[in-house]
Amino acid sequence: MCGAKLRGDNIGSTEIQFIPGKRIKRGHYVADTRTAGSISLLMQIALPCALLADGPVTLDLKGGTNADMAPQIEYMTEVFRNVLKLFGATFDMTVHRRGYYPKGGGFVTVDVTPVQKLVATRVMERGFISKIYGWSFVAGTLPMRLANQMSEGFKEKISDLHPRTDITVLKEDINLAPNNCSGIITVCETSSGCRLGAAGLGRRGAAPLDVGRAAALALRHDILSGGCLDTHLQDQVIIYMALAEGRSSMRVGDITLHTKTAIYIAELIANVRFEVEEDGSQNIIQCNGLRVYNRHHPNQAELLPNRY
Template sequence: MDFFEIDGSYGEGGGQILRSAISLSCITQKPIQINNIRAKRKTPGLSAQHLTSIRILAKICNAEVHGLEIGSTCIKFVPGLIQDQKIIENVGTAGSISLISQVLIPVVSLSRKNLELKIIGGTDVSWSPTIDYTKIVLQEAYSRFGISFSLDVERRGYYPKGNGIVNLNVLPTKKLSTISFTKRETREADIHCTYSKIPSNIIETEVKKISKNLEKANFVTQLKIRNEDAFDKGASILISSKDAKSIIGIDGLLNVKNFKFSDISKSFIECNLGIDSHLADMIVIPAALVDGISVFRVNSITKHLETNLYVTSKITGCKYGIGRIDGGFEIRVEGASGSRI
């Protein structure tokens, strides 16, 4: 059998290239071999979070997988027929449910299937989008493409115990559309904050500081603060905005040692183009598979985005270009809709 080989050390050399390659293997039905997995990380190879993502995808598309174990630096993935599924999974750690969801949603929806997933793990953890970012920002961006999913949080899961519970329901895409995200026009910003086992006055003080900073920059803010129980103490915050030409979200976690949020308001204010830099790499896969050209503008190009554009173009045959504009960059992706099953 011929395998499409990917060097996992390319670009940022982390989990992003693994997630994208396996997702695209399922969507395009191309057997894939990934070498040098997470070669540039302090602890190379597969982690529990990656195992869970691949294991669920293997169930969904009846795949044959070789090398699926903790620490493995090479796997072979042979996708089979994708089916509707109802699944319960436990990451077993505080591994990010958001990152796992990013892998599953486009695969299931673009393959015109259904998924009902109950997953246990981390909802708001370091080096990952918060679950509110996934529920609010990613959901809105995907809906513009025609990808639909719903996400319900039964329980929050912070580091180190995790044990958050999320119910994810992915629906089949009826029609995939191109997108254009060029410049933020709205001056409205929503602030979502959830916390557990921390005095409410501390949280309210921190959130109001961020809100005042936004108001000084002429944003009208709406605050939503919720106490949601978890096994560990913790808190997360998300500032988001959306209009016809932009979707932007900046999130962060509370430092539980000094009970402070970092000042994410500055990052939100400066993020004035079409999308935030994290969302940029998340929308590459659907942009690569739609019939037509999608356009989005960002203030900066991340290693994750560069890596995703490279890997996605290699597997799907899509074309892309990056050009400088005032204050940032414009990315154009011409989809290869014929590579989708």
């Protein structure tokens, strides 16, 4: 995307040099993990670049749509995109085929319109719970009772916080999702527009009720923390805070190790300064961004400062 040169990318290498070009190019790009590797993680890598390209970008991403140890694809549209819009950016997504462990085979298209700049945002007021919703699914040859049990387990552990929980129980279309998988994806939306997410995937030896319960306990933890971002969203916003124009502030619960690592890398590479301030049981992450302007923006290039 940026015409980079890469050196040292060989087996046994102890050092890699990545030298980006001066322009992020519009176009159609394909990335294929050839495994069940997470499509959501491919998105995390590509989006900041695509948003600062010199024209529209289409990403064809192949791998796992619902993978363990990574955000589910629905998380990216329901939770991540919600906060990305606050930075003045968004994306469109089409899921052509779902991919699960171990076969993968998922295929997602992400369409990105570049921005002139990312704007700083303050996400400080959580508000009260307005709704909790989500999906409990089975795919392939797995029976519907697994999806029902995951939904029941989730509601069992969350109902005292919000009794009206809307979990859609479904069997994935065999043409969209031919391989076996089960899981639950849930979202808590608040009166201030914040969204917190939690999910769980079925696996051999795990009772479906327990998968649902675990997702509920994870969501419950983030709700009770009082933060505006869940534990999986904290680290994902760090790069956007660093690039934005102005001072961003985010109220979160406990700072995760992923977030600490993202802050460390951003400060090391971009020469920005993050501040983490304790505020009772929560933490406030703040940063004065770099004010990165897209001087190659297709519609407003002549109006922008000569910096990238």
